[in-house]
Amino acid sequence: MTTELDRNAIRRLVRDRRRSLSHQERHHLSALLATNITRTPLFRNSQTLALYLPNDGEVDLTAVAKTAWSMGKQCYLPVLSPLYHNRLWFAPYAPDTPLELNRFGIPEPAVNWRKMRPVWSLDLLLMPLVAFDNQGNRIGMGGGFYDRTLAYLSHRREWRKPHLIGTAFELQRFDALPNEPWDVPLEAVITEVAFQHST
Numbered sequence: 001m002t003t004e005l006d007r008n009a010i011r012r013l014v015r016d017r018r019r020s021l022s023h024q025e026r027h028h029l030s031a032l033l034a035t036n037i038t039r040t041p042l043f044r045n046s047q048t049l050a051l052y053l054p055n056d057g058e059v060d061l062t063a064v065a066k067t068a069w070s071m072g073k074q075c076y077l078p079v080l081s082p083l084y085h086n087r088l089w090f091a092p093y094a095p096d097t098p099l100e101l102n103r104f105g106i107p108e109p110a111v112n113w114r115k116m117r118p119v120w121s122l123d124l125l126l127m128p129l130v131a132f133d134n135q136g137n138r139i140g141m142g143g144g145f146y147d148r149t150l151a152y153l154s155h156r157r158e159w160r161k162p163h164l165i166g167t168a169f170e171l172q173r174f175d176a177l178p179n180e181p182w183d184v185p186l187e188a189v190i191t192e193v194a195f196q197h198s199t
Contacts, residue, residue, distance in 0.1 A: 006178055007139055014131045014139075017171045018057035026060065029169055032192035034063035037126070040190070042163050043068075046123035050076040050090050050162070053099075055106050056141075058128050059167045069095065076117060079108045080145070088149040089116040119149050122162040127186065129166045136185035137177040138166055150184040163187055 021029070037043055049068060051061040065075050076090035080102050091097075091109035099107040119125065127146060131139040140146060153160060166189040173191070 008142070010139055010174070010177070011130050011142060014172050015056060018130075018169065021057065021169070021171075026057065029192040030054075030060040031063060033059055033167060033169075033190060034061065034067070036190050036192070036194070037061075037064050037165075037167070038067045042124055042165065042188075046073065046163070048074045048076065048117075048122045049124040049126065050078065050119070050122050051093075051126045052078060052128050053107050055128075059169065061126060061167065064126070065093065076122065077109055078145070079116065086143070086145055086148055088119065088145050089113075090119060090122060091116045120152065120161055125162040125164050127164060127166050129168050129172065129186075129189075131172050131174055131177055132166050132168055132186070132189050133174045133177045135176065136187065136189075137179045137183065138186055138189075139177055144182070147182050147184050151182065153184055165190055167191075 043049070043064075051064055052058070054060045068075050075093045077093045078088040079091045081087050081089045091111045092115055093109055098110045100110040102108045127138070129138045129140055150164070153164075164184065164186050166186045168189060168191055170191045170193050173189075
């Protein structure tokens with residue numbers, strides 16, 4: 001049994017590691033990672049996918065979005081829902097989409113709520129994370145937004161959408177991480193080195 005303090009210590013450690021990358025290193029590793037994503041059958045077979053804009057040294061998925069747009073795919077970004085407490089909805093994201101900062105200072109599409117989609121209507125969700133392990137466990141920033149948004153998946157046995165793929169640098173990998181009952185496991189994690197299914 002581990003404590004939230006343990007998880008917070010991991011968050012501090014890995015965020016420091018991630019921030020220690022130079023702009024050039026982060027750009028290079030993100031480009032390698034984007035190539036690994038766009039070569040997967042999951043990406044190629046998805047028509048609707050959600051990604052995120054980098055914050056706090058996260059992987060930059062700009063190249064993934066550009067490839068998706070060139071292939072006619074629809075991209076979405078997470079937005080904080082004013083209707084459902086601490087959950088995410090997903091707004092369409094195109095090259096000309098206007099952005100505005102949310103309450104955490106993270107850019108979100110400035111679009112009408114009628115254009116947004118629930119997560120279960122998407123084919124693929126590329127998720128940010130702070131740390132991950134080979135069993136599909138993920139530690140996020142601590143807000144629980146993705147876990148609350150995806151909680152419905154724990155009740156599904158057959159039809160499961162979207163596919164959940166974590167994106168991270170290898171320096172964020174651990175042999176094993178503490179998990180909690182509400183954590184939603186990933187199907188796989190893609191890094192600059194490899195595409196790895198959880199075991």
